[in-house]
Amino acid sequence: MSQRVTSRFSRTSLIRTRATVLAAGLGASVVMGAGVAVAVDTTAASGIAGAVGAQAAAQAEAAKAQAAQVKKAADAKKAADAKKAADAKKAADAKKAAQAKKAAQAAKAVKAKKTVQAAAKKxxxxxxxxxxxxxxxSFAQNGGMWASKHSGQDYxxxxxxxxxxxxxxxxxxxxxxxxxxxxxxxxxxxxxxGNKTYSQYAHLSSVDVQVGQIVRTGQKIALSGNTGNSSGPHLHFEIRTTPNYGSAVDPVKFLRAQGVRV
Structure with missing residues (x-):
């Protein structure tokens, strides 16, 4: 009786022990499987994160390169604009200088012309x-109209x-x-x-001035005529070194020396 009970008990205990070991093994397997799954998920996540990070880095580098290109292009355009502006200013300055030089030369030419004209006028x-x-x-011409040679120029x-x-x-x-x-x-x-120079006008039909009167160059002083010892209407003109007869010089030669075309 006691042996049967003991044997039954031992068998039961053995079954329970086996069940416990099996359960423990099963639990360990489940736990191990879960660990493996978690490990796999973590690795996949790490790979994805790495890929995303690499892509972001590549995009950032591309954006940086693009920004550098844009800046380079902007700097090049700025430099080109600055050069263009400098060239335009240089051209404008050159044109202004040329115009100033031309104006100065024109002014100089005008001044020179006026000087020449003034000198010619003088x-x-x-x-x-x-x-x-x-x-x-003509002056010094022989003829029966004069007691000696002709003392002037007839016009x-x-x-x-x-x-x-x-x-x-x-x-x-x-x-x-x-x-x-x-x-x-x-x-x-x-x-x-002045300068011991006198002019004489004779055979006049009328006289328009009087002694002591000051006259200017080209002023009308008389009208020509045929008075005195004259063979026809004309003006007798003399240049003298004194106001009196006998001091006459060649009037045509004198006038030409003063620039008058006779």
């Missing part, structure tokens, strides 16, 4: 005693032609009887010009 401050004429009897003009002062000066003789030089001159005028 030199040609003498004029013909009449504006339109024909040359007739053939109609009676009433305006007679002009060949140069500015002061009237020292005016009137009939050759203004004191004799009846052969008819009505006459003598003007003092």
């Amino acid at each position: 030199k040609v401050s003498w004029v013909d005693p009449v504006k339109s004429y024909k040359i007739s009897a 053939a003009v109609p009676t009433g032609t305006p007679v002009l002062a060949t140069h500015g000066g002061t009237v020292v003789k005016a009137g009939g009887n050759g203004a004191g030089d004799g009846p052969a001159y008819g009505n006459a005028v003598v003007i003092k010009h």
Whole structure:
């Protein structure tokens, strides 16, 4: 009786022990499996995270490179614009300098022209005693009309032609009887010009000035005529070194030396 019970008990205990060991083994297997699964999931997550990180890094590097290219292009455009502006300024400055030089040269040319004109005007401050004429009897010409050689230059003009002062000066003789030089001159005028130079106008039909009057170059002083010892209407013109007869010099040569075309 006791042996049977013991044997039964032992068998039961053995079964329970085996069941416990089996359960423990099963539990260990389940736990181990779960661990393996967790390990697999962690590795996969790490791989995904690494791939994402690499992609983000690549994108960041690409963005950085693109930004660098954009900056480089912007810097190049800025430099090109600056060069273009500098070139434009240089061209504008060069144009301005050229214009200033041209203006200075033009001003210089105008000044030079005015100087020449002033010099010419100063030199040609003498004029013909009449504006339109024909040359007739000349200085020192021989002829029966004069007691000696001809003392002046005759300008053939109609009676009433305006007679002009060949140069500015002061009237020292005016009137009939050759203004004191004799009846052969008819009505006459003598003007003092300075530097021992005098001009005489004779055979006048009328006299428009009086002794002491100051006249200017080209001013009308009389009208031509045919008075005195004259064979026809004309103006007798002399250049003298004194106001009186006998001091005459070649009037045409004198006038030409002053720039007058006779």
